[in-house]
Amino acid sequence: MPAHVRRLLSKAALGVEGRISIKQSHDRAWPRDHARLRVLERAGTLRWVGTQAGPHIGGTFAVWQITEVGRSRVACWEDQPEA
Numbered sequence: 001m002p003a004h005v006r007r008l009l010s011k012a013a014l015g016v017e018g019r020i021s022i023k024q025s026h027d028r029a030w031p032r033d034h035a036r037l038r039v040l041e042r043a044g045t046l047r048w049v050g051t052q053a054g055p056h057i058g059g060t061f062a063v064w065q066i067t068e069v070g071r072s073r074v075a076c077w078e079d080q081p082e083a
Helices: 003-014 030-041 069-077
Strands: 019-023 048-054 060-066
Touching: 003 019, 003 030, 003 060, 003 069, 019 030, 019 048, 030 048, 030 060, 060 069
Parallel strands: none
Antiparallel strands: 019 060, 048 060
8 A cells, every 4th residue: 555545544534523635836736645635535535525715815725534434444554563
């Protein structure tokens, strides 16, 4: 399993309300994690919440929330030592 899957799902599991967000850049492009989070959404481990204006003028964030499937996957990792 790619390290980014563990990193992103673990971050969502620890986040407020089980959410993870990424900020859109000033040129309106999304960082690489946007595509990775969309893959996790299609796999059923995250649920798309939507886009939100950030606390700063001009900041837009894409937001996902971890699902029960995602939480059970993270719990499985916690039971096993990382390789």
